[in-house]
Amino acid sequence: GKRIVWFRRDLRLNDQTALSRAVQDSGEGDELLFIFHIHPKLIEEFTVRHDYFFQTVDALVKDCEAYKAPIHFLYGKEEEAFSQLINNAGEISGVYFNYDEVGFGKQRDDHMIEWFHEQGIPVYSSIDHHIHSAREVTKKDGGFYKVFSPYFKQWQQLDKPELQTVDLEKVKRYGVDEREHYKKGGNKWESLKKQFDYKGNDIGEKAALERLHVFLDGAIYDYEEHRDFPAVDGTSLMSRFLKTGAISPRTIYHKIREETDGRKGQKGIDTYIQEIAWRDFYNMIYHFYPEAHNLEMVEKYQGIDWNVDEEYLERWKKGETGFPLIDAAMRQLNETGWMHNRLRMAVASFLTKDLLMDWRLGEKYFQERLVDYDAASNIGGWQWAASTGTDPVPYFRVFNPTRQSERFDPHGRFIKEWVPELENVEKKYIHAPGTMPEDIQQKAGCLIGKDYPEPIVDHKTMRNKAIDRFKQVKDYN
């Protein structure tokens, strides 16, 4: 019969658990049918994130065609779309997919597993998206970790999963092309493709492997020293590929083990692997605490009275706050769909502490703009910065945006790349251009208040206010 492989956020042909299983289970007389389901909710809006994601789907479409096993598109609400599949496909021996442990994906999967069973169709759902899944790293008493360091200790001790190799020759042999039956989805796909606009050579499985190779060839050894400096190309840029599943975290892990040499910089390798574990940690947290999407994880902070100010929010989004590093970061996000980790921490701290605004607004804006948007990591990161999450930055340790700038972009190189108004401002003033005397402003061709804004808030004042607000909640709840 037919084995259905349902692709979602695992858009690759290598080291892909569901695909690997479906191919392994196939023998003479079997057929492999590859599906991508376009949910109407997924395309209600079309931001850079969707653009990037669907271009990765397109890369997979091409890779699959090379193996004569094309992707078939379904469109509509799940049950409706899959009823069409069942009606067209004939005898189905199984549906294979990689299970989502969090968020919308989890709800969909839990529902569809039941639905397929009702239709009498066997479901093979696999755990694939992380090195260690949400329920694998738990405390001795069965509870889940809320703090990263003990979690990581346990994470390190566990055996790491093997690669899930896919026999691509078998894909070629058993793949079927029945696209004429799935016109509705096919049409939807063609119309989506017309909206493509994201340009970059960072899309799909080949690009992911190439980038990983470049990173493992050099930058990983200096990762510990370089990863906090946004002007340096010091991080792996793997997040976008992990988000779409163009690469598997197992592949990253095994390639590090095989291709790096600890003598060139073990610390860099160790720190990098720890970051990959943070991704697992936040997936685990979101799995056990699905309310985190909307609710502060520390209960007493659920009552914090956040400021509401549309104008400040807009200024933050556009990168017009008068704090150069914050502005450069937001413009990097707006123009490229990615932001450096150090800057994500800085702008999230700025929104929640210097503007005292609701972290959910920031989480939502990142969701719209990030090509690597991952609900678990994004919610985790925002609640960390807002001091409302598990293992967060303590509320009394408020980042100073000017100090962050001096430390992590000492020469203002990153700032000048993204905030051209400040191009001729000398190093002495680049982190606080509002303090430039008037004659120097003239000389730099940058009049404060006209060419570049005054700082919209006073950091010291806001820092004290933020601390007070957290303290109040602490005292009265």
Ligand code: FAD
């Ligand atoms: P590298 O430094 O090369 O790290 C390697 C990989 O480790 C990353 O690709 C990522 O998968 C993982 N990783 C690193 N840091 C973290 C972290 N703090 N939490 C979880 N995983 C991590 N990451 C996302 O993938 N999607 C998001 O939506 C997201 N939102 C964030 C929001 C905030 C407020 C903060 C502070 C962080 C957020 N992060 C998010 C984590 C981190 O900023 C990015 O993963 C990282 O910048 C991606 O660039 P890179 O691949 O070059 O990272």
